[in-house]
Amino acid sequence: MPRKPLELAVIDLMQAVGLLVRRVRAAANAQGLSMTEATVLARLDKAGPATTAELARAEAMKPQSMGATVGSLEELGLVERRPHATDGRQLNIVLTAKGAALRSSAQLAKRTWLAQAIAQLDDAERETLFEAGEIIMRLVEK
Amino acid sequence: MPRKPLELAVIDLMQAVGLLVRRVRAAANAQGLSMTEATVLARLDKAGPATTAELARAEAMKPQSMGATVGSLEELGLVERRPHATDGRQLNIVLTAKGAALRSSAQLAKRTWLAQAIAQLDDAERETLFEAGEIIMRLVEK
DNA sequence: TATTGTTATACTCTATAACTATA
DNA sequence: TATAGTTATAGAGTATAACAATA
Numbered sequence: 001m002p003r004k005p006l007e008l009a010v011i012d013l014m015q016a017v018g019l020l021v022r023r024v025r026a027a028a029n030a031q032g033l034s035m036t037e038a039t040v041l042a043r044l045d046k047a048g049p050a051t052t053a054e055l056a057r058a059e060a061m062k063p064q065s066m067g068a069t070v071g072s073l074e075e076l077g078l079v080e081r082r083p084h085a086t087d088g089r090q091l092n093i094v095l096t097a098k099g100a101a102l103r104s105s106a107q108l109a110k111r112t113w114l115a116q117a118i119a120q121l122d123d124a125e126r127e128t129l130f131e132a133g134e135i136i137m138r139l140v141e142k
Numbered sequence: 143m144p145r146k147p148l149e150l151a152v153i154d155l156m157q158a159v160g161l162l163v164r165r166v167r168a169a170a171n172a173q174g175l176s177m178t179e180a181t182v183l184a185r186l187d188k189a190g191p192a193t194t195a196e197l198a199r200a201e202a203m204k205p206q207s208m209g210a211t212v213g214s215l216e217e218l219g220l221v222e223r224r225p226h227a228t229d230g231r232q233l234n235i236v237l238t239a240k241g242a243a244l245r246s247s248a249q250l251a252k253r254t255w256l257a258q259a260i261a262q263l264d265d266a267e268r269e270t271l272f273e274a275g276e277i278i279m280r281l282v283e284k
Numbered sequence: 285t286a287t288t289g290t291t292a293t294a295c296t297c298t299a300t301a302a303c304t305a306t307a
Numbered sequence: 308t309a310t311a312g313t314t315a316t317a318g319a320g321t322a323t324a325a326c327a328a329t330a
Binding site for chain 1: 310311312313314320321322
């Protein structure tokens, strides 16, 4: 049972998400990685090389937009493009040694404000956030 | 106790937030209000007229940026600028009749994808999302 | 001098459209 | 013809800088 009317709670959540995104973006401009950049980097580490098109599908973005993200990761020296073994159209995006070095949470935390902030929460708060993330994942698929 | 390593859970949350924001933005471009627009509108309804500077402080944005948001709400006919009674520098942003008509959750839900989506969740899921929103609010204040 | 607001400019993120190369 | 990728252009959202008016 919500503590306040539904519409007000929804607005508060929107405000929180807006503040969060602006905060992460400000931190990324100053020193680190944007949310999309961090997500793509972690995905490459977890699941191995992928094409721009595959990454775009995973993030529900257009391939052209993902191309820009991959381009900025490439400028940072974190990924590189490699020709596909058999399909001449494809370019595999792979982590460089520098990109792979960011795989540990300690390294990633330095690079993203959100990871840093979440590390300071207690277990129950973290768990609530992660559950919310799972709910959002189901929500956006509809 | 998290079900997966902390760094992976953080990345999953980042991905969820990214997908959510892109989804809300796409829906807003097609028909409705952006997250910031909806938040500002609700705030004006809840707390009454405010200046651009006050709204900017509440959303942790620059006054110039909030000016753009207010401008688009004005173009939609949802708010208007009124001279302040005593301070000639200030312009109060007030809801128009059309803007005030959006105050009910039913009206707002039609205007924002997120409100519409959340209305379809069960109570426990909604509560988790709203708790996560409160945690995020505390997080961004640090 | 500080505050409110505006205008001009630019950057990030993402989209649409048009194109080339390969399958 | 379908798919992978690139380039060009545009839009939303936000920032910085410079300015005008008022306090």
